[in-house]
Amino acid sequence: MHRRLVNPALATLSGDRASYFFRLVEQVERDPRTQNSANLVYLVLKETIPFLPTDLEQSDLIDRVFAFTAANRVRFNKILFDPRYLENPALFSEVTKEFVLAVLSAALDQHQIIEAEAAKKHAANTYRFSWPDYDSKNPFPYDDDGE
Secondary structure, eight states: OGGGGTHHHHHTOOHHHHHHHHHHHHHHHHOTTHHHHHHHHHHHHHHHGGGOOSOSOHHHHHHHHHHHHHHTHHHHHHHHTSHHHHHOGGGTHHHHHHHHHHHHHHHHHHHHHHHHHHHHHHHHTOOOOOSOOTTOSSOSSOOOTTO
């Protein structure tokens, strides 16, 4: 029943993003933590799916959704029971944009770690030559006439 909240956001996706988020929502449906706050979890997903990256592991993103929802439950309930929410549903996104920023920051951190590891690997295979080599007894180019 609660999945209907997120279906419009899923319908706008295509390709890899669609399959990523369809699988994510299916995992959320099976997660026992959904029992306590299904409406909030699906509302957060509905608001944030269009802006979330697909780089993070789904299990990590799901954990982040549940943690964010639990940490902001009071704020969400305050908005949902505010009469202004009926006139302006964008009030909910004032809180969910914090979640999007946190996820984007985590994805950026992950990319920086991956790039740093790749740079270290590349640097290990990089050789550097410089001239003049003051420790060498042979002038450049090396004297091969003696052979």
